[in-house]
Amino acid sequence: MPPEEPLTGSAGPADTPAYERVEPYELVVNGTRMTVEDAWLGESLLFVLRERLGLPGAKNACEQGECGSCSVLLDDVVVCACLVLGVDAVGSRVETVEGLTASGEVADIQAALVEAGGVQCGFCTPGFVVALHDLLRRAPSADDMTVREALSGNLCRCTGYGRILEAVRAVQWQRGAGVSTGEGPGDGA
Amino acid sequence: MRVARVALPTTVDEAVVALRDAPGAQLLAGGTDFCVEVNFGLRRPPAVVALRRVRELRRHAVTPETVVIGAGTTYADMGDPGLSSALPALAAAARTVGSPQVRNAGTLGGNVATASPAGDTLPLLAALDARVVLRGPSGERTASLGEVVTGVKTTSIGPDEVVVEVVVDRRPGPQQFVKVGTRNAMVIAIASAAVVVDVEAHEVRVALGSVAPVPVRATAAEVHIADAIDWRAAGGPRASEGALARFGELVAGAASPITDHRSTAEYRRLAVGVIARRALERCVARAA
Numbered sequence: 001m002p003p004e005e006p007l008t009g010s011a012g013p014a015d016t017p018a019y020e021r022v023e024p025y026e027l028v029v030n031g032t033r034m035t036v037e038d039a040w041l042g043e044s045l046l047f048v049l050r051e052r053l054g055l056p057g058a059k060n061a062c063e064q065g066e067c068g069s070c071s072v073l074l075d076d077v078v079v080c081a082c083l084v085l086g087v088d089a090v091g092s093r094v095e096t097v098e099g100l101t102a103s104g105e106v107a108d109i110q111a112a113l114v115e116a117g118g119v120q121c122g123f124c125t126p127g128f129v130v131a132l133h134d135l136l137r138r139a140p141s142a143d144d145m146t147v148r149e150a151l152s153g154n155l156c157r158c159t160g161y162g163r164i165l166e167a168v169r170a171v172q173w174q175r176g177a178g179v180s181t182g183e184g185p186g187d188g189a
Numbered sequence: 190m191r192v193a194r195v196a197l198p199t200t201v202d203e204a205v206v207a208l209r210d211a212p213g214a215q216l217l218a219g220g221t222d223f224c225v226e227v228n229f230g231l232r233r234p235p236a237v238v239a240l241r242r243v244r245e246l247r248r249h250a251v252t253p254e255t256v257v258i259g260a261g262t263t264y265a266d267m268g269d270p271g272l273s274s275a276l277p278a279l280a281a282a283a284r285t286v287g288s289p290q291v292r293n294a295g296t297l298g299g300n301v302a303t304a305s306p307a308g309d310t311l312p313l314l315a316a317l318d319a320r321v322v323l324r325g326p327s328g329e330r331t332a333s334l335g336e337v338v339t340g341v342k343t344t345s346i347g348p349d350e351v352v353v354e355v356v357v358d359r360r361p362g363p364q365q366f367v368k369v370g371t372r373n374a375m376v377i378a379i380a381s382a383a384v385v386v387d388v389e390a391h392e393v394r395v396a397l398g399s400v401a402p403v404p405v406r407a408t409a410a411e412v413h414i415a416d417a418i419d420w421r422a423a424g425g426p427r428a429s430e431g432a433l434a435r436f437g438e439l440v441a442g443a444a445s446p447i448t449d450h451r452s453t454a455e456y457r458r459l460a461v462g463v464i465a466r467r468a469l470e471r472c473v474a475r476a477a
Contacts, residue, residue, distance in 0.1 A: 020193035041193040042227040063228040080290045083224045088239045152374030153288020
């Protein structure tokens with residue numbers, strides 16, 4: 001966030017009020033062109049999404065790529081929005097959990113997480129939904145180890161993960177994707 | 190109010206020009222280190238040249254003699270079948286970096302230029318005597334990894350230079366990377382080791398991470414084990430229990446670790462000997 005306006009958490013040097021503003025820039029988020037104005041150069045994509053574009057689905061927790069709660073898709077690749085500079089997303093397609101929810105493509109993932117008890121406090125859930133969506137479209141039949149590796153960057157402190165893994169298996173079953181038990185086509189993560 | 194310059198070049202040459210035109214500009218690759226520092230107020234770039242759009246940096250080329258890896262190659266890209274079959278230990282090291290999200294963003298060039306003692310690709314690059322190709326306003330230069338990575342998070346890369354690619358010679362034979370941390374994912378190395386066995390040159394190359402300011406080669410261990418291995422044994426090279434144990438001791442002796450919030454010097458020294466030996470045992474058989 002701009003050092004001049006320390007709203008919460010981290011900020012730049014407090015003794016330098018004038019911050020490095022960037023020219024207004026456009027991002028394409030969930031298929032919609034959006035303009036970012038008056039932004040500081042150092043603002044992360046996460047900050048821009050949440051504080052400037054009104055999209056709070058990606059959650060702000062660690063700001064260092066450890067927790068995955070800010071997972072978004074950048075040109076179809078899952079990344080931590082806190083580790084992308086807002087201006088560096090110019091010209092790319094950004095998809096957030098809001099877009100995936102609106103399109104209905106993650107409805108079964110969301111329902112399965114609720115059904116299996118994979119949601120407790122819910123703070124990590126949007127990140128899990130994005131990471132799971134990314135995994136299951138690349139590797140619909142991913143085996144347990146592949147699922148665990150794909151989710152290793154998403155931290156949940158409530159569920160102990162067992163119920164989240166149960167939800168993944170439920171989605172795979174509902175989608176008719178046979179879950180493989182070893183290395184094979186469709187396992188590539 | 191200042192308007193900061195942001196350059197989004199699509200070629201290396203454009204990036205070099207952009208760096209020259211915006212004094213003080215900082216290069217941004219995958220952002221996995223850069224953005225953490227910005228988020229925590231430890232880095233405040235007056236201008237940025239972002240490299241994510243430079244497609245030529247994401248190329249790699251595997252020939253019978255060498256592997257050339259573009260600086261923009263992500264950790265995820267290092268698992269590409271062609272690249273990982275030529276450099277399996279690089280793919281293994283890359284797979285231990287952070288999480289899928291981090292591996293989708295972080296790059297080889299960033300790992301070199303950040304020059305963290307814990308940089309996971311650096312031990313293998315050191316073991317293979319990697320050359321780093323840099324481009325600046327006056328053209329390209331090639332330097333060894335040791336010339337580039339000079340200390341803890343310090344390099345000899347000029348403020349106007351871009352890391353273009355890393356070149357290594359191929360070595361026929363097995364190679365392994367082993368890393369110790371507190372869990373399997375999302376962990377910064379407490380100690381790491383890369384072992385490369387060259388079955389034609391009858392050479393073993395060992396480099397260590399997180400146990401010195403820069404990646405170090407365990408040369409005494411290399412000389413000892415190359416001499417001790419029976420290279421012509423039926424079923425492939427093998428070494429005796431005693432030779433392997435001595436190898437681990439010599440590796441530990443090559444380390445100069447520190448105690449910090451992640452571990453102690455004593456544990457790092459012990460661990461690096463154990464994992465280097467383990468990596469070697471995955472490359473050569475133990476003689477009965």
